[in-house]
Amino acid sequence: xxxxxLENGSVEMRRVDPPLRPPGYALLRLIVAGIxxxxxxxxxxxxxxxxxxxxEFVAEVVEADDRALVGKRVVxxxxxxxxxxxxxxxxxxxxxxxxxxxxxxxxPGAFAEYFxxxxxxxxxxxxxxxxxxxxxxxxxxxxxxILDQVAIPWGEPVAVLGDGKLGLLIALTxxxxxxxxxxxxxxxxxxxxxAARGVHTVVTTGALxxxxxxxxxxxxxxxxxxxxxxxxxxxxxTLVLKSTVHGTVGVDTAPLIVNEITxxxxxxxxxxxxxxxxxxxIIPVExxxxxxxxxxEAPQAFARAAAPGTLKVLxxx
Amino acid sequence: xxxxxLENGSVEMRRVDPPLRPPGYALLRLIVAGIxxxxxxxxxxxxxxxxxxxxEFVAEVVEADDRALVGKRVVxxxxxxxxxxxxxxxxxxxxxxxxxxxxxxxxPGAFAEYFxxxxxxxxxxxxxxxxxxxxxxxxxxxxxxILDQVAIPWGEPVAVLGDGKLGLLIALTxxxxxxxxxxxxxxxxxxxxxAARGVHTVVTTGALxxxxxxxxxxxxxxxxxxxxxxxxxxxxxTLVLKSTVHGTVGVDTAPLIVNEITxxxxxxxxxxxxxxxxxxxIIPVExxxxxxxxxxEAPQAFARAAAPGTLKVLxxx
Numbered sequence: 172x173x174x175x176x177l178e179n180g181s182v183e184m185r186r187v188d189p190p191l192r193p194p195g196y197a198l199l200r201l202i203v204a205g206i207x208x209x210x211x212x213x214x215x216x217x218x219x220x221x222x223x224x225x226x227e228f229v230a231e232v233v234e235a236d237d238r239a240l241v242g243k244r245v246v247x248x249x250x251x252x253x254x255x256x257x258x259x260x261x262x263x264x265x266x267x268x269x270x271x272x273x274x275x276x277x278x279p280g281a282f283a284e285y286f287x288x289x290x291x292x293x294x295x296x297x298x299x300x301x302x303x304x305x306x307x308x309x310x311x312x313x314x315x316x317i318l319d320q321v322a323i324p325w326g327e328p329v330a331v332l333g334d335g336k337l338g339l340l341i342a343l344t345x346x347x348x349x350x351x352x353x354x355x356x357x358x359x360x361x362x363x364x365x366a367a368r369g370v371h372t373v374v375t376t377g378a379l380x381x382x383x384x385x386x387x388x389x390x391x392x393x394x395x396x397x398x399x400x401x402x403x404x405x406x407x408x409t410l411v412l413k414s415t416v417h418g419t420v421g422v423d424t425a426p427l428i429v430n431e432i433t434x435x436x437x438x439x440x441x442x443x444x445x446x447x448x449x450x451x452x453i454i455p456v457e458x459x460x461x462x463x464x465x466x467x468e469a470p471q472a473f474a475r476a477a478a479p480g481t482l483k484v485l486x487x488x
Numbered sequence: 489x490x491x492x493x494l495e496n497g498s499v500e501m502r503r504v505d506p507p508l509r510p511p512g513y514a515l516l517r518l519i520v521a522g523i524x525x526x527x528x529x530x531x532x533x534x535x536x537x538x539x540x541x542x543x544e545f546v547a548e549v550v551e552a553d554d555r556a557l558v559g560k561r562v563v564x565x566x567x568x569x570x571x572x573x574x575x576x577x578x579x580x581x582x583x584x585x586x587x588x589x590x591x592x593x594x595x596p597g598a599f600a601e602y603f604x605x606x607x608x609x610x611x612x613x614x615x616x617x618x619x620x621x622x623x624x625x626x627x628x629x630x631x632x633x634i635l636d637q638v639a640i641p642w643g644e645p646v647a648v649l650g651d652g653k654l655g656l657l658i659a660l661t662x663x664x665x666x667x668x669x670x671x672x673x674x675x676x677x678x679x680x681x682x683a684a685r686g687v688h689t690v691v692t693t694g695a696l697x698x699x700x701x702x703x704x705x706x707x708x709x710x711x712x713x714x715x716x717x718x719x720x721x722x723x724x725x726t727l728v729l730k731s732t733v734h735g736t737v738g739v740d741t742a743p744l745i746v747n748e749i750t751x752x753x754x755x756x757x758x759x760x761x762x763x764x765x766x767x768x769x770i771i772p773v774e775x776x777x778x779x780x781x782x783x784x785e786a787p788q789a790f791a792r793a794a795a796p797g798t799l800k801v802l803x804x805x
Contacts, residue, residue, distance in 0.1 A: 258723060266723035266747065268699065320748065382585065397741065406575060406583035415745050419738040424714065428732050428753040430583065431637065436745040 174283035175469040177214050178221040182473045189285040192234050196287045199230035201466065201488040202244065203302045204281050206476040207310060208336070208392065209415075210274070214473060218276065225274040225282030225486075227309045229302040235290050246308040248292040248442055249273040265439050282469060284488060294442050297450060304449045306485065307340070307456040308442050311449065314340040316440030317411050318348060323386050328353060330384040332400050334361040334372075336459060336482055337413055338390035342370045343454045345388075355379060355403075358480060364458045379403050382430075388413055394420040406430040411437050459483045491600035492786040494531050495538040499790045506602040509551050513604045516547035518783065518805040519561065520619045521598050523793040524627065525653070525709065526732075527591070531790060535593065542591040542599030542803075544626045546619040552607050562610040563625040565759055566590040582756050599786060601805060611759050614767060621766045623802065624657070624773040625759050628766065631657040633757030634728050635665060640703050645670060647701040649717050651678040651689075653776060653799050654730055655707035659687045660771045662705075672696060672720075675797060681775045696720050699747075705730055711737040723747040728754050776800045 176185045192198040205227035213220040226249040232240045251271040252264030259267050273288060274280020296305050314337065323329060327350060331342045334356025342354040342365045352370045356362050362372035379399055385408040389400035392414045404410045410432055427434065448454045459482040464472035466486050476484040493502045509515040522544035530537040543566040549557045568588040569581030576584050590605060591597020613622050631654065640646060644667065648659045651673025659671040659682045669687045673679050679689035699722045706717035707730040714729065714737065721727045727749055744751065765771045776799040781789035783803050793801040 263724060268723075320750075406585075407580060412741060412745050415742050419740050421736040422739045422741070423736050424729065424739070424753075425732050427751070428729050429755055430753065431633075431755055432753045433637075434744070434751040434753075436741075436747065436749045436751075438746055438748055 172284040173467060174223045174279070175225065175466070176222065177224055180214060180216065182214060182470045184467060184469060187283075190279060190287050192287055195236060195289055195291070197235040197240060197245075197290045197293060198233045199228075199245070199247075199281075199286055199288060200233050201281055201284055201286070202229045202231060203306050203488070204228045204466075204486045205306045205310070206472060206484045206486065211473070211477050213275065220275070223274065223279040223283050223286075225280030225286075226272070227306055228281035229296065229305045230281065230286075232293070233285070237290055240290060240293065240295070244296045244302065244305075245293040246296060246305055246442060246446075247273070247288045247294065249275070249309060250439065251278055251289055251292070282466065282486060284466065294446060300450050303460065303485065304452075304456055307449060307454075307483075308445050309439075310336060311340050311344065311445035311454060311456070312440035312442050313337065313413070313438065314344040314440070315444035315448070316437050317341065317345070317388060317413070319440060319444065320435055320437055321386070321409055321411060323350060325349065326351070327386060328384060329386045329388065330355065330403055331388045331390060332356075332396050332403070333390035333392065333414070334358050334365070335390065335392060339365055339459060339482070340454065340456075341388055341390050341413065343368055344448065346370050347448060347453045353384070361480075361482065364455065367458070368455060382406065384408065387411070390414060397422065401427060401432065404430075404432055406432075409433045409435060411435045413437050460485060463487055489601040490784060491540045491596070492542065492783070493539065494541055497531060497533065499531060499787045501784060501786060504600075507596060507604050509604055512553060512606055512608070514552040514557060514562075514607045514610060515550045516545075516562070516564075516598075516603055516605060517550050518598055518601055518603070519546045519548060520623050520805070521545040521783075521803045522623045522627070523789060523801045523803065528790070528794050530592065537592070540591065540596040540600050540603075542597030542603075543589070544623055545598035546613065546622045547598070547603075549610070550602070554607050557607060557610065557612070560612045561619065561622075562612055563622055563759060563763075564590070564605045564611065565609040566592070566626060567756065568595055568606055568609070599783065599803060601783065611763060617767050620777065620802065621769075621773055624766060624771075624800075625762050626756075627654060628657050628661065628762035628771060628773070629757035629759050630654065630730070630755065631661040631757070632761035632765070633754050634658065634662070634705060634730070636757060636761065637752055637754055638703070638726055638728060640667060642666065643668070644703060645701060646703045646705065647672065647720055648705045648707060649673075649713050649720070650706065650708035650731070651675050651682070652707065652709060656682055656776060656799070657771065657773075658705055658707055658730065660685055661765065663687050664765060664770045670701070678797075678799065681772065684775075685772060699723065701725065704728070707731060714739065718744060718749065721747075721749055723749075726750045726752060728752045730754050777802060780804055
């Protein structure tokens with residue numbers, strides 16, 4: 172079968188054997204996959220990764236222990252948890268210390284014709300949910316995760332910093348939940364996607380306001396964003412960190428302590444939260460699709476995804 | 489009158505005029521004051537400070553608009569708030585953006601024979617609360633602040649990193665509130681103060697446990713402490729930052745995000761929380777007093793307080 176292979180910064184197509192299906196796992200045939208910033212970071216060597224990436228996908232079940240799954244179109248949770256540790260017993264398999272992660276840690280990813288996942292990770296899609304919407308289930312779950320972690324009072328304005336893919340999904344999700352959202356970014360064309368749904372968007376040119384919001388989400392992906400967000404949040408306010416900035420960031424912790432800021436690290440979320448938003452067409456994810464490539468042209472797709480200002484690039488099998 | 493003066497790293501005694509009492513303010517005569525790490529940092533130039541420090545005190549009211557206060561023994565909240573801004577209207581004068589702070593920002597401190605504070609900042613002490621206990625009202629309030637900010641489930645173990653003055657007050661306070669406290673530090677003699685009240689203390693020599701607590705308090709005062717605390721806390725756990733580390737700290741934010749840690753900056757607290765703990769002798773603060781100096785010997789007192797391993801040093805008028 173055809174599979175994407177990342178190694179030492181290069182993206183290449185390889186012919187490899189299809190994976191074996193362990194008991195309890197489904198063998199999946201890729202329909203469509205999304206390239207995420209994490210995939211671009213894996214390409215750059217984050218986690219010392221080499222292998223097949225890909226964790227945003229829609230696939231068809233080819234084989235499974237549960238015969239009812241065969242032939243179904245599915246999405247899947249990306250963390251392969253042990254099921255037995257403290258975190259797993261608390262329903263937090265996403266934090267299992269010995270977890271593998273699809274296409275990221277110790278489990279080959281979805282940028283291949285075939286791949287495997289535990290059957291318990293799968294969510295069967297309703298027929299009327301198109302694959303090009305459903306492929307957003309994973310990144311949208313990461314946006315929904317914020318509301319799983321932080322109880323934002325109803326009606327409270329929330330500032331979202333950043334207008335990349337995740338920033339847009341976060342702004343649109345908070346807006347869908349009824350919060351007044353003020354999104355700050357550098358790209359009028361991207362902000363327009365959120366503005367079309369009623370998000371108040373601000374093209375930032377100079378300094379941001381100081382101590383203006385009790386709830387701020389940093390989705391800039393940059394260390395500067397964290398510093399800007401720390402300035403934007405009010406004393407005793409909450410700053411949700413959605414930007415994984417790799418390596419050590421210089422942070423002046425004194426103002427965080429003096430102003431008693433709460434910083435909340437936030438990562439993956441539950442598909443149970445994101446799928447209804449996609450099924451009921453509440454989040455206009457299609458507006459974020461900027462290019463589609465066949466799987467065999469993944470190297471070109473990665474190059475397109477890495478071009479500045481690009482939103483979602485899809486790979487189609 | 490005699491007043492301590494800090495400037496360019498030096499501590500000296502000066503003869504100055506007693507302060508004028510503005511309307512609404514009380515003129516206070518110092519009884520006893522405590523030297524805090526912040527005072528040592530002011531000496532080193534933090535906040536570009538020059539002037540009279542001191543914010544932990546017990547004093548007698550000499551003059552006040554409210555005649556009932558005159559002659560009373562008092563402690564006082566250190567933030568002089570505008571009373572009119574957003575923060576003040578929410579009862580958070582401690583976060584008023586235009587606040588002065590006794591002995592720290594724009595208001596001469598308590599290391600002087602006389603000083604002033606708004607009458608509304610004062611708490612009259614009961615006769616049976618000795619001054620040498622009451623002088624801990626301010627630092628103990630900072631320890632109590634943790635429970636004002638974070639709802640720790642009853643019975644949940646809490647790890648406290650650091651065995652300095654603040655670390656001990658935090659461990660003893662959480663213990664007094666019924667939490668199982670595990671305090672980690674380097675100094676057996678200091679940890680013994682907490683251990684005597686039933687705190688489980690650990691003299692740390694090598695590495696700390698990994699992902700062992702849902703609630704961790706960093707009171708080490710060092711950037712290394714923050715990194716150690718981040719390792720000690722479980723995924724989805726809460727890390728309370730009590731260490732004001734000045735300047736920029738290199739923080740690897742990726743594990744905070746991947747593990748969805750909540751960081752809570754924490755500073756001053758309410759005296760309403762700390763005074764009952766002192767009045768009812770619940771916290772053995774006397775065990776932390778290591779030296780007493782007359783106000784006129786403040787330079788020697790500062791030198792003693794700065795010696796490694798020193799707990800509380802008092803100045804007596």
